[in-house]
Amino acid sequence: MTTQTTKTPSAPASKDGATKGLIGLPENIGRALATIGGALAVVSTFLAWTWTSAFPGDLTVYGYPGGLQVLVLIGGALTTLFGLASYGVKGLRWLTPAGADGAIKLAATGTFATTWYTVIAISDELGGVVNLEPGGFIAAAVTLAAFLGAFSLPFERPEEEHIDEDETVGERIGRIWRHIVALLKSAVFTPSPVPARKLPAFAEILVIVAAMAVGLTVFTYGIGTEYDELFVGFLITVGFLFAALSKAGLVARVSAITGRHSTITMFGAFIAAALFPFTQSDDQYATIGVYILIFATVALGLNIVVGLAGLLDLGYVAFLGVGAYTAAMVSGSPSSPFDLHLPFWLSALLGAAVAMVFGVLIGAPTLRLRGDYLAIVTLGFGEIFRITVLNMDGTSGPDITNGSNGISSIPNLDILGFDFGLEHTILGFTIGRFANYFLLMLLITLIVVVVFKRSSDSRIGRAWIAIREDETAALAMGINGFRVKLIAFALGASLAGLAGAVQAHVTYTVTPEQYQFAHVVPPNSAFLLAAVVLGGMGTIAGPLVGAALLYLIPAKLQFLGDYQLFAFGVALVLLMRFRPEGLIPNRRRQLEFHEEAEAPAVLSKTGA
Amino acid sequence: MTTDTTTVTGTTVLDARGVTMRFGGLTAVRNVDLQVNSGEIVGLIGPNGAGKTTFFNCLTGLYIPTEGEVRYKGTVLPPKSFKVTAAGIARTFQNIRLFANMTVLENVLVGRHTRTKEGLWSALLRGPGFHKAEAASRERAMELLDFVGLANKAEHLARNLPYGEQRKLEIARALASEPGLLLLDEPTAGMNPQETRATEELVFAIRDKGIAVLVIEHDMRFIFNLCDRVAVLVQGEKLIEGDSATVQGDERVIAAYLGEPFEGTPGDEEAAEVEAAEASAPSDATPGKENDR
């Protein structure tokens, strides 16, 4: 990494001509355009963009922004703030500890993309640009100006690849593509932020509270988006602005602080999450909330197996199914073969225990082997579970699980007289059925988070990571690989079983097709694995964020319809190409970046 | 500087008898006997592909020898590498095998695995016993890092260490399992002369802790300075074993391996050699990497 000598954005004149912007405007004009364009975009959101309310979101009024305009407003405001920070305006420098230019580019792009998406959607849906009011044109023009201005800011260009004389068309396309990727990457490149002054403890806690508040707001906004266009705009804006904030170095700052106060952060996050049902006026979004939570919790359990111990489990959802079926059978449901109605704590423990037994049964013969056997066996187990359950219907097999009808009419939980099926009024807020389960599920999530955190930071967790890193060396260091892997596998299974016990009650009915390898509705094994990989392996926040996105995107974008899985595949490929470490990189990755900044790492390239 | 030949030979620590390792038709190690006594530093030399690493793998349970028996302090070694480590033999690898994405400290902590007991429940419940054991492990690990001179890099990622320090970290990690015998597979490969000298000192210091050392090395100066006894392996068979002078003088060794007589006798001209070492690069120090364990 080159040593960053100066924080001023002026181009270092070392490589002649190598530091132009992508757009040919002079730097000072570009910077002014971006800054002023952002501000004008904010103004434009107060104008009407279209004349009819046929386009959802109330974009017809002068005086206040509505729907997508709010997103543009936020994007424009951030662009301007970053712009002003790049001028060195006092009081704004804290916004950009890693330099402002990359952040300006990303924020301007996000604003531009959201605005143009809106304008094009209006014209497309209402039949032509005639449906735009002047405000719409103004918004389009100023965000374009800001975008062009931002990309006039100079940056250090990557070196061009050597061009082979007789390259084939394929090679040529590949080379050009790589060049474009490299160019875009270096256009928004910023060095690692300079280490921060330590704030007083109360200020750091305030930062955490603020971060939690922002997180809750963004999540609540996203879950509450009422129409496809708003959700698309939301994804564009949040994606680019998050990227901008991390380029600015703010994300690293905040995560350094949350890392220092991890317990406070954890409980803060849970309080914020527990507040979510209280922000909702009806149970509609709490439903989504509780499903996300189930998905996220199971994904986090899988992260112990995959992320920490490095065991590729392709049938993980079966353990959720085992837990759910176990709890359903002892829930007093009329379609259960057992006439049992155990209290919740007992059925939850039972669900976890039975899932663990299955985990050990699957793990014991396979975990002794190295390589991909485990993936294949777990994939098989997942399907065997589903098909067995499907067949235990009294005709093809013993009458236990009721076949494809599943176990239905699972009664609502009643813990200490608190009936989960009823509405309750707490502190003046009315909490519906799904909100009740949301809060219960949150407790389970908390348990899984604590288990993850504590086990990973211990002798056993280090053994898992060691095995993931290099199994031969781990064995040579005295780790009983089989035993340690079996513990990870069984622990993961029992956590999924625990979540399954709640899931059975939330869904009223458990059926075999809820537990497939791949399916359009999460959780299923493929989506669980995707949530872990997309979010960030080995982290706590990663699978939670990954699961939320993977649940919301198909749920919100109904128009994707049959192309859902295709879009999902494309998104995953793009992500792996541009951010292989996942949305939330591991602490180890951060450390890696951190060290690069500290000392030019002399990697092990010397010698043999 | 530590003197080289303090032969306080005591009880037999390692006793390998008739160790043979065949891979299909290839006999990589043939009927090798080797003893290491407590307080000894024993060298194992031989050309590339002679079977030295394979022999190490047989000793540490990574391979199960086709024939022969390995005893550690009188008991036959179990055929699993983690049990061998628990019994008291620790090793390093010819191709460094650190846990690259773990910190330096964590690497050493992993080495403590066999000497600590805390299981999953202890980690989840976090009673006072857990915190005590964890603190003790950390303290011990920091001592070891201090011993090899890496204490100031405890929080760095292992992958970001320079090469020589990675080798040192591997030694610290192996020492963390409190071995009675340490096996070093080419500990100076790829090092510059200064680093090699430092490693020499480190090996003496390890011996002075009461740990017997068996070391594979290509750097002859290193071997003959360090070892009380040297065994030569050629094409899987032990050609000769004896003290440095005997081995260096042996014609078969010279023919098979050294190529030309090693200049000067070890010990008495050591000071001169230090200077010589500074000048000449370690010629044999970068062996092929065809086999990495």
Ligand SMILES: Nc1ncnc2c1ncn2[C@@H]1O[C@H](COP(=O)(O)OP(=O)(O)O)[C@@H](O)[C@H]1O
């Ligand atoms: N796992 C294996 N399978 C087959 N052949 C092996 C294996 N391990 C080592 N060998 C062979 O055994 C011989 C000795 O190798 P090795 O012990 O690595 O030599 P050295 O460490 O002395 O350079 C080589 O010919 C090598 O190719």
Ligand SMILES: [Mg+2]
């Ligand atoms: Mg070797």
